[in-house]
Amino acid sequence: MMEARPLCKSVVLLLRRWIGWIGQAAVTLTVVPVLLFLIIVVVAVMLWQEPRLSVGVGIAVLLPTAIALMLGQKGLAEVLAISAYLFLVVGVVLLLVRHILEQHRGVKE
Amino acid sequence: MRTRWNSFGSASERARDIFWRYVVAHKTTFGGIALILLLSLLPLVWFKGDYLLYAGDINFPLSGTEFFHNSWHVWSANLLGRPTPMDVPNLVPYGLLAMGCDSLGFSAVAIEKIVYCLSFALCGLSMYLLTSTLVVGKRGHMIALIAAIFYMLNLNALLDLQPIPYFFYASLPLVLALFAKGIQGGRGVGYVLLMCLIWLLACTQAYTTVTFALLTWGFMLSYLCLYLITADSRQKRVRAIKFTSVAAVVWVSLNAFWILSVVLSEGDIVSAASLESAGQSWEDHFRMHSSSILDSMRLLGSWALDEGFGGDPYFPWGSMYSTAVFLAVTVLAPILAFIPLLSKRGRDRNILFFSLVALCGVFLIKGPHPPFGGLSTWFFRETYLYVPLRMVYEKIAPFVVLSYAFLIGCSVVLCYEYAKGRLAKAFLDGKFQRLTRIITGTFAATVVVILVGVYAYPLWTGRVAYPAGQVLPSAHTRIPDYYYEAAAFVNEQSEDFRILSLPMPTASACAYWWNEGADGCSAWSDPTTWLFSKPVVNSGTAGHGVAGFAASQLVEGTSANGDAAKVLALLNVKYVLVHDDMNWKVIEGHPYWPDAVSADAYETILGSENGFALERTFGELDLYRNTSWEPLHVYACRTVSLANGDAEAILSMLDSADSSVVETAFFCSEESDSAQLRFAEEPAACNGNGGFPSVSFRKSDSTKYRVDVTNATEPFFLVFSESYHPQWKAYVNSQGGDTNWIEAFFQGTIPAERHSMVNGYANAWYIDPQELGVGSEFTITLYYRPQSLFFVGCVISGLTFAGCIGYVLWDWRRKRAES
Numbered sequence: 001m002m003e004a005r006p007l008c009k010s011v012v013l014l015l016r017r018w019i020g021w022i023g024q025a026a027v028t029l030t031v032v033p034v035l036l037f038l039i040i041v042v043v044a045v046m047l048w049q050e051p052r053l054s055v056g057v058g059i060a061v062l063l064p065t066a067i068a069l070m071l072g073q074k075g076l077a078e079v080l081a082i083s084a085y086l087f088l089v090v091g092v093v094l095l096l097v098r099h100i101l102e103q104h105r106g107v108k109e
Numbered sequence: 110m111r112t113r114w115n116s117f118g119s120a121s122e123r124a125r126d127i128f129w130r131y132v133v134a135h136k137t138t139f140g141g142i143a144l145i146l147l148l149s150l151l152p153l154v155w156f157k158g159d160y161l162l163y164a165g166d167i168n169f170p171l172s173g174t175e176f177f178h179n180s181w182h183v184w185s186a187n188l189l190g191r192p193t194p195m196d197v198p199n200l201v202p203y204g205l206l207a208m209g210c211d212s213l214g215f216s217a218v219a220i221e222k223i224v225y226c227l228s229f230a231l232c233g234l235s236m237y238l239l240t241s242t243l244v245v246g247k248r249g250h251m252i253a254l255i256a257a258i259f260y261m262l263n264l265n266a267l268l269d270l271q272p273i274p275y276f277f278y279a280s281l282p283l284v285l286a287l288f289a290k291g292i293q294g295g296r297g298v299g300y301v302l303l304m305c306l307i308w309l310l311a312c313t314q315a316y317t318t319v320t321f322a323l324l325t326w327g328f329m330l331s332y333l334c335l336y337l338i339t340a341d342s343r344q345k346r347v348r349a350i351k352f353t354s355v356a357a358v359v360w361v362s363l364n365a366f367w368i369l370s371v372v373l374s375e376g377d378i379v380s381a382a383s384l385e386s387a388g389q390s391w392e393d394h395f396r397m398h399s400s401s402i403l404d405s406m407r408l409l410g411s412w413a414l415d416e417g418f419g420g421d422p423y424f425p426w427g428s429m430y431s432t433a434v435f436l437a438v439t440v441l442a443p444i445l446a447f448i449p450l451l452s453k454r455g456r457d458r459n460i461l462f463f464s465l466v467a468l469c470g471v472f473l474i475k476g477p478h479p480p481f482g483g484l485s486t487w488f489f490r491e492t493y494l495y496v497p498l499r500m501v502y503e504k505i506a507p508f509v510v511l512s513y514a515f516l517i518g519c520s521v522v523l524c525y526e527y528a529k530g531r532l533a534k535a536f537l538d539g540k541f542q543r544l545t546r547i548i549t550g551t552f553a554a555t556v557v558v559i560l561v562g563v564y565a566y567p568l569w570t571g572r573v574a575y576p577a578g579q580v581l582p583s584a585h586t587r588i589p590d591y592y593y594e595a596a597a598f599v600n601e602q603s604e605d606f607r608i609l610s611l612p613m614p615t616a617s618a619c620a621y622w623w624n625e626g627a628d629g630c631s632a633w634s635d636p637t638t639w640l641f642s643k644p645v646v647n648s649g650t651a652g653h654g655v656a657g658f659a660a661s662q663l664v665e666g667t668s669a670n671g672d673a674a675k676v677l678a679l680l681n682v683k684y685v686l687v688h689d690d691m692n693w694k695v696i697e698g699h700p701y702w703p704d705a706v707s708a709d710a711y712e713t714i715l716g717s718e719n720g721f722a723l724e725r726t727f728g729e730l731d732l733y734r735n736t737s738w739e740p741l742h743v744y745a746c747r748t749v750s751l752a753n754g755d756a757e758a759i760l761s762m763l764d765s766a767d768s769s770v771v772e773t774a775f776f777c778s779e780e781s782d783s784a785q786l787r788f789a790e791e792p793a794a795c796n797g798n799g800g801f802p803s804v805s806f807r808k809s810d811s812t813k814y815r816v817d818v819t820n821a822t823e824p825f826f827l828v829f830s831e832s833y834h835p836q837w838k839a840y841v842n843s844q845g846g847d848t849n850w851i852e853a854f855f856q857g858t859i860p861a862e863r864h865s866m867v868n869g870y871a872n873a874w875y876i877d878p879q880e881l882g883v884g885s886e887f888t889i890t891l892y893y894r895p896q897s898l899f900f901v902g903c904v905i906s907g908l909t910f911a912g913c914i915g916y917v918l919w920d921w922r923r924k925r926a927e928s
Contacts, residue, residue: 065403
């Protein structure tokens, strides 16, 4: 009996630890993607509702690009220019899709 | 009588009245056009007296008539002869314009000035038309004017200022404007014909690079797609598709004169576009001609902007664009270009279209650079786009600039309107309206001045024309008088021969140093090509290696037996032109001039070499005569020799040959197949065993020679000293007649297996009079057959042109009668 108690205790401890890990993993694996998904959905809905937001961010990022260039930070300016470009692409594509859908809706009505 | 005079006078007054009323009603349009026309005189600032602009890529043809004549034929006699189907589109409009000005007595400098001013005016007017077509509203004219001025004066125009390709850039908005107007208004056939006629007359020249034609159609079809997707009725869609289909058919018919030649000479074009000849992989080339996304968006994507040669920058003003002020200014253009998307007008079809074109263009220009560099490389490789778009910045940038111009025009006016209305209302509560208008107007004007004044300032100051550097000469060029004296001496000779120019580059280029570089010449096109009426062999470009081989043999001085003179005699070279005015700072160690030595060294070499004698000296030019030369353009060979190997194997045979190489044909085992080589062993006449034919010829043009043969009783080889091409055909006429371009399609030719390459480059036909059944006297027409395709194309184009004009006039008269 005396030998069984520490064994049970260690098994319980081990199980608890495993459960902790599994729990942690489960939380990480569900909450983070859910959060990410929610963020993406929120951003997508926002952009879908107002694609000009993406264009605005793109244009706004071009301003620090100019400053980085003037300060001689070519690498930073490149990174900023790439992100500005991507924002602009997303904005233009969304605007175009919305424009097309609105046109078709208008025609149907 | 009095009544008639009165009625005439009143009619003229009425017409004047109508005219002035029309001008007043459209005063904004006329004001804009007047301003654009005034700006189109700006190129005059770049010139210096009677100096030509001739440097680098600005290879202005020095003779308009010659240029037209060369473009009219699909074979050029220059170098050792080469197919030139790609030069045909040069006929319209530049060929016609240059020839017209030339025949009116204008100098080359005057013609160059006219061309620059005209293309500048076309540039502004066509952008003005495009914008005013697409933007309808209160501020439409202001948007159009800003767009037009930006399109004329921007960094791309500054970096790629070549007078002839500039026509494409200048007329691109015009073509899109007419197309957009056509599909939006559902115009009829008359309009389609008129559009295609204007397109033909304004833009065809650019299609010497076929990619531009494909890109133009791609651009217009993209616009059509967007129109079809967003059109609000099926009827409109059907009308737009019909309009485009008719336009495509009419355009192809009108442009048949160059399309037929180009499509059927595809092999020559692909080999000319081969990158392997330049010793560069396509990936290297692709990377070199693309640029980072930052530079692409700022229109600073040309690889040469920060590059130079021997310490001299290619663009002396390029360093200015690295200063803080200019760095900020260059980002202004992309910022302004995308601002219209933020407004309510952002959902306008045209603003979306041009924004998308600009972003797609930037993506293509950035090539393998991030983001998605791997995707870009994969896309270009898998779709073979790297072949037509191998100089991606030069090809795509005009579309980005066009989009920017339209968007910037909208942007400036939108910002002005916004500041004047909303901001003034918010902060000033609608007070001080006049003051607000002045302040916002001044701000908008400042932005425009920065964009078109500061952004491309070398266009205003004239620095766009390269000033003399330490190594690179000035772009202002005046060809020295001694060139004209040498040309006069050569041109007065009636014989048919070639001139070899030394030092010879391996690719098409020249580098001369005149007047301490103040009026030198460093360009891709050697001006001697224009001055001499005889073909000048001035580069050993791909396919003409034997000329480079002969030149290098001269330098190496491989033997003193007169071998070099004999090789040059086989090339029909009578004179060797040695330049003492070379720009040694450029050519020494340059990969294009691997064998260059000084004029003194050439003097020593040519003096010690048998077979050359100094004929005349003209200033810095020495003209040596090849004493081994005899007229060898078209001849019947006396002896046939088979060299085991390629063209260089001929050299070893020349060592053992008799002192004269006249009327000898050298077959190379590596350049002929077994069927062709079989004939090299057959003709008895060639080996002196039978009667020898007598041959005389008359050159009609570079694509056609009439050869009269007499005393031909035995088989012989007819050698024709132009570069070998399977499309050179020999037509035998027993009646002594000539074969015309129509007969060339139907008349039988000497079979292909009897047509082979001799002397390392030339054509030869095995002629057996008995087998041909032509007796001992007959005529042979040597004809480059693709010229017939060009003529067929001309007939199709001419008929379509006449039909278009006729229909447009008939339609106009019918409508007039109806109204």
